[in-house]
């Protein structure tokens with residue numbers, strides 16, 4: 001028996017008024033894969049992510065996490081089942097150092113924050129775990145201890161990813177993790193994500209094609225709410241239908 005997909009949708013549909021923003025989308029992320037979701041503006045990517053996380057409900061279809069139907073579950077229970085997404089930048093505390101923020105996130109996950117009597121030892125173990133997590137994302141010790149506001153923007157985006165990882169997800173959704181990050185730094189962000197252990201399946205939603213083609217093993221292309229193409233980066237890049245929607249978009253912006 002083959003393992004179920006890490007995350008799967010079946011015929012997922014969401015309408016706004018009469019307009020189908022997501023229209024019968026079926027996709028499956030293989031366990032441990034690096035998968036990207038791309039599509040021109042208005043293709044339905046954000047709506048699909050909101051359906052995956054449970055921020056909004058579908059009119060039809062299903063979402064399955066490791067083979068279990070989570071369509072009816074609210075967001076926090078999907079997080080508990082192992083689905084995490086990156087935080088928005090404004091959720092970072094500028095005065096906290098990354099090591100403090102990640103230690104707190106780990107403590108919250110372990111349910112330790114409510115215990116005022118928690119032993120110092122437990123806190124030290126969490127701080128060590130936080131340091132290891134940040135080191136995996138290539139934070140130097142000095143950066144871990146400096147206030148978040150002093151970090152370069154790319155490092156702040158990596159800190160968001162570290163906070164999502166503190167939830168110990170099985171599936172991580174990254175919604176444009178490199179948006180607004182200078183090119184030299186954005187490459188670093190994606191390299192650090194690509195180097196995460198294969199126990200975490202990653203779905204990347206990204207506009208920057210360079211980053212997508214560097215990162216992804218499989219790409220799903222969304223257009224007008226539907227899956228237009230799905231395959232390896234090479235196959236997707238060759239697909240004339242994909243070229244058409246992107247060339248059309250480029251022409252519209254010219």
Ligand SMILES: Nc1ncnc2c1ncn2[C@@H]1O[C@H](COP(=O)(O)OP(=O)(O)OP(=O)(O)O)[C@@H](O)[C@H]1O
Pocket residue numbers: 016020021039040041042043044045046047048
């Ligand atoms: N709450 C809403 N009410 C009405 N229409 C909506 C709503 N949310 C999204 N839409 C419409 O659904 C379509 C898909 O939007 P969505 O934001 O999911 O696309 P996207 O692929 O994320 O686009 P972009 O890359 O520009 O962010 C758009 O035409 C949008 O106007």
